[in-house]
Amino acid sequence: SGMDGDAPTSPPPPTTPQRIARVLLEETALELDYLIPDDLAARIQPGTRVHIPLQNRKETAVVLQILDDSPFADKLKPISSTVGSRPMFTATLLQLAQWTSQYYLSPVRQVLRAMLPEAVRSKPETFLSDSHLTLTNPPDAEALEKLQKTAPLQARIIHLLQSSGGEATLSQLRQQLHSATQVVHALVRKNIISRSEVRVERDPFQDEEFLPSSPLTFTEEQQAAFTQILLNLNTPADERKPILLHGVTGSGKTELYLQAIAHVLTQNQTALVLVPEISLTPQTIERFKSRFSDRKERIAVLHSHLSEGERHDEWFKIHENRADIVIGARSAIFAPLQNLGIIVVDEEHEPSYKQDENPRYHARDLAIVRAKLEKCPVLLGSATPSLETWTNARSGKYLHLHLTKRTDHKTLPLIRVVDMRLEKRKTKDGVAILSEVLRIAIQRRLDQGEQIILFLNRRGFNTAVTCLDCGTTVRCPDCDIPFTFHKTDNRLVCHVCGMRSLPPKKCAQCNTPTLLFGGFGTERAEATLRTVFPTARIARVDTDVMNRKNQLRDTLRDFRSQKIDLLIGTQMIAKGLDFPNVTLVGVLNADLSLNLPDFRAAERTFQLLTQVAGRAGRGEIKGEVLIQTYAPHSPAIQFARHADYDGYAEQELEHRSNFGPYPPHTHAILIGSRSKQAALAEFTLQNLATKLKKSLPNGTIIHDPCPSPLAKAHGQYRFQLLLLTDKIRPLLAQLKATLTDMTFPEEVIVTWDIDPTTL
Ligand code: ADP
Ligand code: ZN
Numbered sequence: 001s002g003m004d005g006d007a008p009t010s011p012p013p014p015t016t017p018q019r020i021a022r023v024l025l026e027e028t029a030l031e032l033d034y035l036i037p038d039d040l041a042a043r044i045q046p047g048t049r050v051h052i053p054l055q056n057r058k059e060t061a062v063v064l065q066i067l068d069d070s071p072f073a074d075k076l077k078p079i080s081s082t083v084g085s086r087p088m089f090t091a092t093l094l095q096l097a098q099w100t101s102q103y104y105l106s107p108v109r110q111v112l113r114a115m116l117p118e119a120v121r122s123k124p125e126t127f128l129s130d131s132h133l134t135l136t137n138p139p140d141a142e143a144l145e146k147l148q149k150t151a152p153l154q155a156r157i158i159h160l161l162q163s164s165g166g167e168a169t170l171s172q173l174r175q176q177l178h179s180a181t182q183v184v185h186a187l188v189r190k191n192i193i194s195r196s197e198v199r200v201e202r203d204p205f206q207d208e209e210f211l212p213s214s215p216l217t218f219t220e221e222q223q224a225a226f227t228q229i230l231l232n233l234n235t236p237a238d239e240r241k242p243i244l245l246h247g248v249t250g251s252g253k254t255e256l257y258l259q260a261i262a263h264v265l266t267q268n269q270t271a272l273v274l275v276p277e278i279s280l281t282p283q284t285i286e287r288f289k290s291r292f293s294d295r296k297e298r299i300a301v302l303h304s305h306l307s308e309g310e311r312h313d314e315w316f317k318i319h320e321n322r323a324d325i326v327i328g329a330r331s332a333i334f335a336p337l338q339n340l341g342i343i344v345v346d347e348e349h350e351p352s353y354k355q356d357e358n359p360r361y362h363a364r365d366l367a368i369v370r371a372k373l374e375k376c377p378v379l380l381g382s383a384t385p386s387l388e389t390w391t392n393a394r395s396g397k398y399l400h401l402h403l404t405k406r407t408d409h410k411t412l413p414l415i416r417v418v419d420m421r422l423e424k425r426k427t428k429d430g431v432a433i434l435s436e437v438l439r440i441a442i443q444r445r446l447d448q449g450e451q452i453i454l455f456l457n458r459r460g461f462n463t464a465v466t467c468l469d470c471g472t473t474v475r476c477p478d479c480d481i482p483f484t485f486h487k488t489d490n491r492l493v494c495h496v497c498g499m500r501s502l503p504p505k506k507c508a509q510c511n512t513p514t515l516l517f518g519g520f521g522t523e524r525a526e527a528t529l530r531t532v533f534p535t536a537r538i539a540r541v542d543t544d545v546m547n548r549k550n551q552l553r554d555t556l557r558d559f560r561s562q563k564i565d566l567l568i569g570t571q572m573i574a575k576g577l578d579f580p581n582v583t584l585v586g587v588l589n590a591d592l593s594l595n596l597p598d599f600r601a602a603e604r605t606f607q608l609l610t611q612v613a614g615r616a617g618r619g620e621i622k623g624e625v626l627i628q629t630y631a632p633h634s635p636a637i638q639f640a641r642h643a644d645y646d647g648y649a650e651q652e653l654e655h656r657s658n659f660g661p662y663p664p665h666t667h668a669i670l671i672g673s674r675s676k677q678a679a680l681a682e683f684t685l686q687n688l689a690t691k692l693k694k695s696l697p698n699g700t701i702i703h704d705p706c707p708s709p710l711a712k713a714h715g716q717y718r719f720q721l722l723l724l725t726d727k728i729r730p731l732l733a734q735l736k737a738t739l740t741d742m743t744f745p746e747e748v749i750v751t752w753d754i755d756p757t758t759l
Contacts, residue, residue: 047089106359237375247403249614269341302328413623463519467507541569
């Protein structure tokens, strides 16, 4: 063609515009523009953390956007440096931060802060290192013999290296020889050994061994569900629905997660698995590491029991694309995985997915949002789905998959309800801990060499100390709730603020020395059990006794190997544990959750009882569950007893439309105020309510401000204001405008919780 052979025309002079970054300052939330210096240009993208000059200070900021120009371009200062070698936030995570900020009415800065573990933010890329040593110029036999005499330690190190194939790390050698560091140093100088620095991962599971496991052959039900899941995976993103995998405990949900993930990995994509903190046990992780044993180093784990250093290293493992499966609790929804192929949320109904400080996000809801942004499938699993999710599944918004049978074809355990009103009359002090029915059942299982789990969601020995004369209960002065008596420590403890004090000898009101130590928690239940079953091997699991690292793991291990007959504990033992020899599960007091002042009390009770029942009879022997309650006819208990989720859900939904109407018929927003001055806290909410009422979106119900169920905590009085709406977006907009507009008294703290999980 005509151009061929022509001299190349010189390109126009580069008119590349000044590149400018719009950054968000982490401390002050200012958004400012800075120039991108040429030498940093390659490293700066949206999501990069940078240092910038501001007045005379150096501040940290996050790049939100790259701009081609700015009206102030010639006045802008350049970015000083980048933090870390690549962007800390992916483009999708920046979008997710914006979404979270808008929905939960929390500044972007705060959301970005919540997205990074503390150690990643404050000490990024500080890895531990070790020296890798190679025996490069080993002395010959003669020289070695000489060395043996002149420098025996050097000879020893050479021997050690020879016996390990000529290579070792310094820390390995130091386990053999305390002074290895200096000796190695001398050998390096003599050029006998060469050394190089290597990064050491703080691996929380480095001492664990994982036996490989293979995929199981699906049952018919699992196969049907898996076919649907694969179809969903292959559906175009804009037509794809979130999946609810609704399956009874032991129906093989986890097996489906594992195989769905295996499929995703074959597509060279990554997987994010959210698990409630409490279920994130070594067993859970072991199941993943065993199944994917060929790449077990590429599984990262994120949860709050890791040390700072471990969390830092796990995070960077994900960040540097060295992990393709992440298993984590709530905050792992922000794991910086790229190329996501699936998000799994196990036990999607768990309230612990809700963050209890700003930003008060719900990780399951963010999973739905993130999946949409990442254009990847999302799989929610539960035996007792939240009513929110169930409603979405029933209406066709989600794909509803069912697993109705346990894979072992065991029938569900027999559930019996024990009416404690009858038991109470038989006791001397009116405190019925162990009914006759339960006592006999325990004795029988003990006699048969089977194991028992008893569940009581309250710690301590006595739950109240009351004056028999004037009726005054000893309360925490800061929180106004009854103190719990802890016998081992001989202290009264406030379960809200942790305040501890000596138990009084007499009533502070009337000086009467006749104080009644009433009610019971796990500590007292344990003592009773030890008296009633003196030869049984009993262990207690709650946060009072499980304070040493690995103590929980060790206790559960002993229980599994049947060194313990009976485990009594709080919700720590209700979840995700699989003990084949447990044939009896007892709930000592089902009313604890039933009596919560919350419209979700029945839902929580149903979930808890179903969960607990799933612990019994997982092995060869049929299991049995005994529920002690003063409200034997309450629907939550009766539906749980018959394992009737649909029946429960329908009556509960109807109940919630008759009262409220409560979620999921509406969205709730809970605004709280707290202050040392009760009147001020209340007045602030009244004021806010008045302003809101002026232009509430249609279909919004606003309650009057009232004291919170926990009316006082940490010395502050607490009030709350409940809004229910079927138009969440307009209400959020209005709430945001009103909050921005108002100034609150300095002595009052105002919080807001969108879609709260507890009132
Ligand atoms: P869930 O997560 O629903 O509680 P799991 O996936 O943990 O259920 O399965 C319960 C038990 O059944 C586990 O011990 C698991 O190994 C086993 N299991 C799951 N699927 C199968 C299958 N297809 N064949 C045999 N055993 C299975
Ligand atoms: Zn207190």
